Amino acid sequence: MKLALITDAWHPQVNGVVTTLHELVQALGPLGVDVSVLHPGLFKNRSCPGYAGIDLAVRPYKALAAMLDALQPDAVHIATEGPLGWAARKHCLKKGWKFTTAFHTKFPEILKAALRVPLFLGYGLFRHFHRPSSGVMVPTQGVLNMLQSRGFKSLKPWTHGVDLDLFEHRAVPLEIPELQGRDRPYALFVGRVSYEKNIDAFLDLQLQGTRIVCGVGPLEAQLKARYPDVVWMGVLPRQQLADVYAAADVFVFPSRNETFGLVMLEAMACGTPVAAFPVDGPLQVLGDGDGEATGGVLSEDLSAAFQQCLQVPRSEARQRAEAFGWPRTVEMFKSNLVSVGGDAHPRA
Structure with a gap:
């Protein structure tokens, strides 16, 4: 054909x-x-x-x-x-x-x-x-x-x-040179730094540890100036990005306007649980559509979801990603x- x-x-x-x-x-x-x-x-x-x-x-x-x-x-x-x-x-x-x-x-x-x-x-x-x-x-x-x-x-x-071979499961978070010396836990966002991603909801969270952003976009310069304590990593080659996913303790997905959210699958494939709002995209990727999540936590309180994700087994996150081969x-x-x-x- x-x-x-x-x-x-x-x-x-x-x-x-x-x-x-x-x-x-x-x-x-x-x-x-x-x-x-x-x-x-x-x-x-x-x-x-x-x-x-x-x-x-x-x-x-x-x-x-x-x-x-x-x-x-x-x-x-x-x-x-x-x-x-x-x-x-x-x-x-x-x-x-x-x-x-x-x-x-x-x-x-x-x-x-x-x-x-x-x-x-x-x-x-x-x-x-x-x-x-x-x-x-x-x-x-x-x-x-x-x-x-x-x-x-x-x-x-x-x-x-999701590519289950590239995004390899790690039973414990990976240690990578780019984040050496940074305080854990690592909270990660991957995506375009743009209007529709609601990235402020992630950057405004009062979390212990280190917040990391991988991506570029039209809001990047102004957000870098507003949030100098955030680690801004830009766009990474796919293998390096996989290592960053695997290094994170929690992946935070703040968008409310996604049709799917592939980055959530990539994170979970590496064993990193996802904290997200209970909206379309996360509801289907993480759970059964009714608010029950597997491989992460869905909540209108992203801070609470982040804290609960620290208790989610990394094997559970990987297992959820495997449903999307x-x-x-x-x-x-x-x-x-x-x-x-x-x-x-x-x-x-």
Whole structure:
């Protein structure tokens, strides 16, 4: 099967969407799926205003249309709602091709936080984007229910996986040179330092020990100035990041607007329990959706959750992560694809 995967999020960007798509492409190959990734690096691009490190294609329609016509894919998946996503959507509609899409990120909440765009306008735009999709892949049941309540159609359950070999389980927290001499316990945040991550809820916590941030983003400079006692590690290579996860005593996930939260799985795979709010994303990743957590603690009081996480066995966190291995994730994705001609399952 020839699959055209169109995404505005790809290397060298560093985020959960890129990680998920990269791992997905790697896993689809052995299943007989030949994936062509059409990403911003193939087009004239420029940095997204206010988001250094995120490049967007500039007026990509003509070039993208030519690429898709030359490729003649059996299936098309549009992973993001950026310039490439809109261009691919337009061309598929013009050609009469069926396609699938994904809802990876709550961009309406980002637009509200960054630009004060009302949620109903943001979700109206995204509902329009996804309306012609033959299958909108959604990573959690909570997000699926939310989108359904906002009038989205053709929603398909999906999930995400974690590399259980790279993120190796450590029965006791790892000691690493970068944190030598720092007081324990280590509280870790990994993610973009940006509006939607609610990172202030982590930085404002009055915790014993050391707070660590791995990531960059538009709020980085001002937050570094406000919180000089925090260890700011920036963007790390994946192996080094795995060591930092393994070194942490607790991973703190302060976001309230995630569709999933892959970093929680990466932390738990290393044995590091997660403290998070009981909202979509953490509810599904950590527990049963009803507030009961495994591998971490869910609470509206993040300080209390952090303290309770210090008593969570690291083996329990690892066991929870093992429920999200890649084979199931890839099979779900593949089964959700449709052929450009409209068949439920593209030819192998």
